[in-house]
Amino acid sequence: MDVSIFGLGYVGAVTAGCLTEGGHRVVGVDVQMVKVEAFNAGKSPIIEPELDEMLSHARRVGLLKATVDVREAITETQLSIVCVGTPSLASGRLNLDYVRKVTQQIREALVLLGKSHTLVFRSTMLPGSTRQMVSEFLADLIEGGRLKVFYCPEFLREGTAVSDFREPSLSVLGTHDGLAPADVEIAKLLGGDPEFLSWDGAEMIKYACNYFHAIKVGFANEIGRLSKCLGVDGARVMNVVCQDAKLNISRYYMRPGNPFGGSCLPKDVSALSSLARMEGVSMPLLDSTLSSNQSHLDALIKQITQHETRRVGLLGLSFKEDTDDLRGSPMVAVAETLLGRGYQLQIYDPQLNLTRLVGANEAEIQRRMPHLASLLRNSAVDVVAASDLIIVSQACADPNELLPHIRPDQRIIDVNGWASLRDLPCHYEGLCW
Ligand SMILES: NC(=O)c1ccc[n+]([C@@H]2O[C@H](COP(=O)([O-])OP(=O)(O)OC[C@H]3O[C@@H](n4cnc5c(N)ncnc54)[C@H](O)[C@@H]3O)[C@@H](O)[C@H]2O)c1
Structure with missing residues (x-):
């Protein structure tokens, strides 16, 4: 397939390299000339194991080029993947400006060229963002049968991004109706055998995963801090906690439903939080557990x-x-x-x-x-x-x-x-x- 990739940062560069490894031809697009030049020299604009070799090979065999010209990229490809940044604004809110800009540019090129196309958003965006981009720029093209839009979250970790692309921890594809598309090529291209959800659902999954990772780190650190204060080896505690694959590292307790209750969880959560307060150990994440449960009941x-x-x-x-x-x-x-x-x-x-x-x-x-x-x-x-x-x-x-x-x-x-x-x-x- 001929694929254009918008945004040649960590996600875009890795996606580009890995797609060329699969024999696809990639046209990279970025607003930063230095990244475009790196691609055209067969070099990676970011440090990531294996990527330099992949891009230099792809360039040598004619599977890779880059440009700042959106129209050129759309002309030469059937599929575009949007990997531009979605940073935080000073208020903490998500900044969708780069996604909006690139979507508008892709729309203008498609209208001008009068061609059919497939567009995959891969940037991390809050639930409702793909729908918003569609309603602002793309609805008429979709209704006219000229454009298909997907949302495909990226789960790679910097440092192991290439191997994560080859063997993703999770594969998710958001479609406009939440159903598998007739064209299974797209799913294969972006990671094998995905779970199909609505655009909003797929966007939510990315945030649920990252929130979960953040909470796991916070949990382990708070348990570690309190353990140390009590003269207990927190690293050893968490290591043993992780050995329980039946209740701890498992699906158990990991679905929305009843608030927790019973004779143990509320009592024990309360006891450990009280002890931490007495010891002067701050545990804001763990301390919020009972009020979170109360909110669910409310x-x-x-x-x-x-x-x-x-x-x-x-x-x-x-x-x-x-x-x-x-x-x-x-x-x-x-x-x-x-x-x-x-x-x-x-x-x-x-x-x-x-x-x-x-x-x-x-x-x-x-x-x-x-x-x-x-x-x-x-x-x-x-x-x-x-x-x-x-x-x-x-x-x-x-x-x-x-x-x-x-x-x-x-x-x-x-x-x-x-x-x-x-x-x-x-x-x-x-x-x-
Ligand atoms: N870095 C990660 O590990 C990772 C993992 C999963 C998902 N994500 C998400 O993927 C998205 C990209 O992340 P990243 O780390 O690759 O960002 P990055 O900042 O490294 O790269 C973004 C690139 O987009 C380019 N860009 C901005 N506007 C553009 C435009 N109009 N046209 C073309 N290019 C444009 C920028 O110049 C930059 O090179 C973000 O939404 C991020 O949250 C990142």
Whole structure:
């Protein structure tokens, strides 16, 4: 394929080199003459292992050139990849000026040349940015069937960028409808076997990944700082933490849904934060954990109370499935709030048998919801029949049993991502999806 690459910095130069390695012909475009000249001399404008050799070989065999002329690049290629910088403004907001400028230039060239083209945005841009570029500059070309637009985030790390391109940690392609394009060549060109999402979804994934990396570093550093202060080897602690691939370095706990609760997480988070404060160790990231959880609970309550009805059913009250532990349960907090606001509540939880609650578990529910017995129903069907709004925090009922009792005017709020709820013939809302 003949490919033009806009922006010959870290991402653009590596993409260029790696595409020529695959036999594609690349025309690089940059506003900085020094980078264009480097490319035309078969040299890398950035320091990156293997890249100099790749670019010099590509130049020798006629697979590489560079220019400052956008029209020349568009004339010679069928596909353009935008890798220009997206720096922060002084306010911290994202600066899309370079992307906007290059998109406008590509549009002008396409209109002038009257040719069909494919455009891939690869710069890191906030969700909604590709849509914004399309609506500002490209909508008519797409509607006229002359342009296809994709968003393909880049996950390379400087220093290992070439090998990361060859074997990406993740491959994602954003398309206008979130579906795989008929033309699979594009996906292959940019990293093999991608996950397909909407433009916005693919943009969000890039930020989710980088936020996660940043939080991991902050987490390890805060645990390390506190460990050292307590005379413990923080490096060894984190090393051992990472050995647990079942709960720690895993998908477990890594999906949006219920706020956390139970008898351990809130208590232990609170205890370690208190200790750090007493020791004078600043842990702003870890300290924000409980307030983050509270915000999630507040968002759920807001989602519930924005509906007019006051006849609400709760499926699941304990802090998670298959336990009767009500201590620290977010759903108890939801029930308390709704009762306090005069809602009529019906609750079903198959694990709950009030006569069998003992110790701290019983004491907590006596303190927080002394009338719980009068709200508990024997079956999920009883709750569904008496409610307009059903909050489902656990997969604790058989959807086939619920089916005959569901009314089209009812609404379900799915707190924990229970897929079969979507098929019930009523209104469906997810907490984070
Ligand atoms: N560097 C990384 O490790 C990395 C990894 C993944 C994603 N990203 C993202 O990729 C994008 C590019 O990052 P980078 O590190 O390669 O940036 P960079 O600053 O190294 O390079 C950007 C290049 O774009 C050029 N440019 C600006 N306006 C232009 C225009 N109108 N026409 C042509 N060229 C133009 C600049 O001259 C510069 O050479 C950013 O959005 C960044 O966040 C970077």
